Amino acid sequence: MGLYSLLTNNIFINNILIATGMDAKKELAVGQWKAFKYDENKSIQQNAGFSHSPEVEESLSKVKTKLIEQLKLNVPVKGNVLDFGCGPGIYMKMLANDYTVFGVDVSEGMLQSAHKLLPTNKFYLGNFLSISFEEKYQAIYSISVLEYIPVSKIDTFFKKCAEVMSDKGLLFIQYPHALTSLDLLYPDRNYINYSPEFITKIASRYFAIVENKQSYDGRETCKYDKVPYPTSSKSFKNGYLLIAIKK
Numbered sequence: 001m002g003l004y005s006l007l008t009n010n011i012f013i014n015n016i017l018i019a020t021g022m023d024a025k026k027e028l029a030v031g032q033w034k035a036f037k038y039d040e041n042k043s044i045q046q047n048a049g050f051s052h053s054p055e056v057e058e059s060l061s062k063v064k065t066k067l068i069e070q071l072k073l074n075v076p077v078k079g080n081v082l083d084f085g086c087g088p089g090i091y092m093k094m095l096a097n098d099y100t101v102f103g104v105d106v107s108e109g110m111l112q113s114a115h116k117l118l119p120t121n122k123f124y125l126g127n128f129l130s131i132s133f134e135e136k137y138q139a140i141y142s143i144s145v146l147e148y149i150p151v152s153k154i155d156t157f158f159k160k161c162a163e164v165m166s167d168k169g170l171l172f173i174q175y176p177h178a179l180t181s182l183d184l185l186y187p188d189r190n191y192i193n194y195s196p197e198f199i200t201k202i203a204s205r206y207f208a209i210v211e212n213k214q215s216y217d218g219r220e221t222c223k224y225d226k227v228p229y230p231t232s233s234k235s236f237k238n239g240y241l242l243i244a245i246k247k
């Protein structure tokens with residue numbers, strides 16, 4: 001992290017910005033994703049931000065299995081499903097034969113790549129929080145995107161998910177969770193490790209929570225994970241999964 005980042009993205013500044021709602025105006029994550037350029041020398045998964053290490057592959061595979069299982073339980077065949085932060089379309093491709101899958105992403109580079117994979121599917125380019133969607137969805141899922149939603153917009157995020165969903169719609173959100181007590185103080189507002197307890201509290205305003213658990217091993221923690229895996233804090237193995245139904 002450079003000196004400028006250290007001075008403008010730290011616990012003290014971030015909490016002032018969050019308290020005043022300015023974190024949503026001063027956020028950089030969306031800008032960084034907008035500037036994303038697809039790298040043809042990397043795999044589609046690497047472009048989406050994930051390595052091919054065995055631990056990442058295993059963790060991704062568990063989430064994919066759970067997503068398929070939950071969609072089968074809750075969404076009729078050909079039902080409308082929205083991928084929030086679809087990136088290059090890996091999950092959409094996996095589901096496209098069974099559901100009518102829509103994607104939204106703020107990055108043009110990501111959507112160009114997703115469009116090549118899914119030429120007939122409908123995509124929305126822009127920030128999920130400010131887009132007007134034309135259809136209702138029976139499910140919304142998201143893999144590794146919640147960390148880019150500003151803290152002061154978390155309520156707006158869950159409210160919007162509920163608004164664009166049909167009754168009893170399924171919400172499936174995989175996110176990097178808080179791994180230390182320090183994470184609860186928002187040291188990096190461009191990659192937020194949300195507290196599972198906080199996510200349950202806000203999401204339950206609009207959704208009945210089915211579960212909110214560690215996405216690799218199914219453990220439940222509260223404020224933060226006291227025994228995270230001794231791997232990089234951004235490894236997919238350290239992640240959480242919220243499954244909920246619209247109230």
Ligand SMILES: C[S@@+](CC[C@H](N)C(=O)[O-])C[C@H]1O[C@@H](n2cnc3c(N)ncnc32)[C@H](O)[C@@H]1O
Nearest residue numbers: 033048049085086087105106107127128143148
């Ligand atoms: C780590 S990538 C994950 C991509 C995809 N979900 C996957 O797992 O393959 C995060 C994606 O979220 C998108 N994103 C971040 N904030 C967003 C927002 N507010 N609205 C729409 N897309 C967003 C980024 O452009 C990026 O493509």
